[in-house]
Amino acid sequence: ALELVAAFGxxxxxxxxxxxxxxxxxxxxxxxxxxxxMRRLRTESLRVILLDTRYRLLHIEEVSLGSLxxxxxxxxxxxxxxxxxxxxxxxxxxxxxxxxxxPSQTDHSLTRRLAEAAELLQIKLLDHIxxxxxxxxxxxxxxxxxxxxx
Numbered sequence: 489a490l491e492l493v494a495a496f497g498x499x500x501x502x503x504x505x506x507x508x509x510x511x512x513x514x515x516x517x518x519x520x521x522x523x524x525x526m527r528r529l530r531t532e533s534l535r536v537i538l539l540d541t542r543y544r545l546l547h548i549e550e551v552s553l554g555s556l557x558x559x560x561x562x563x564x565x566x567x568x569x570x571x572x573x574x575x576x577x578x579x580x581x582x583x584x585x586x587x588x589x590x591p592s593q594t595d596h597s598l599t600r601r602l603a604e605a606a607e608l609l610q611i612k613l614l615d616h617i618x619x620x621x622x623x624x625x626x627x628x629x630x631x632x633x634x635x636x637x638x
Contacts, residue, residue, distance in 0.1 A: 511543045515617050515631035518579055522548065523628065526583040526619045534561045534582040538575035539614070546573050552582075561598070563605035570611050577612035581619060589620025589630040599632050613638060 512518060518537065526533060532554035538546040549569040552561035570578050580602060584590075591599075599616045606613035615633040622628030632638045 509544065512537065512539060512545060512579065513543050513614070515615060515629055515634060516627070518581060518615070518617050519619065519627065519629045521545075522581055523619050526581070527587075527621060527628070529583055530585055532582055532585060534566070534580065536566050536569055537579040537581060538570055538573045539577040539579070541576040543577060543614070546575055563601050566602060567605055567609055567611065571609070575611060577614050578606070579614045580616040582617075583619040587621030587623070589618045589626070589628065591618055591630055591632070596637070599637060603638060 510517060512521070522535065522537070526535075532552075533550055534552040534554070535548055535550050537548050540546055547569065551565050551569070554560060566580060567578070569575075580599075582595075595616070595618060602613055602616065615631055615638060617632070618630040620626075620628050620630070
């Protein structure tokens with residue numbers, strides 16, 4: 489059993505290293521990168537994925553760890569790591585421990601505020617993605633970009 493856990497961990501690290509060298513320009517790739525870990529969390533976690541000018545991974549920073557159904561973060565906390573790492577673009581991602589990736593009113597409001605802040609800071613907000621559980625025909629995430637909000 490211990491060998492199986494070690495092999496699984498190694499596989500995840502290799503997949504993450506491969507994805508970190510790719511252009512992260514789709515919610516599917518972001519879901520592959522952070523989804524497996526974030527789906528196991530019992531509380532909401534909000535992370536910012538920092539990207540260079542070619543949309544390759546610079547860093548992933550956990551900005552907020554919340555309760556069962558809410559992760560509170562202010563745009564200044566979300567964009568602080570982007571400024572520190574001189575990121576060209578960011579993708580904001582958080583999980584819904586319930587497994588339902590549908591956005592709440594708070595999620596919509598946060599996305600609007602993030603878009604405004606990104607414009608002022610001249611940092612591209614590529615997407616805000618909610619990680620849930622895949623089921624039926626659902627991919628297990630919601631993308632504000634795919635939904636036409638961003």
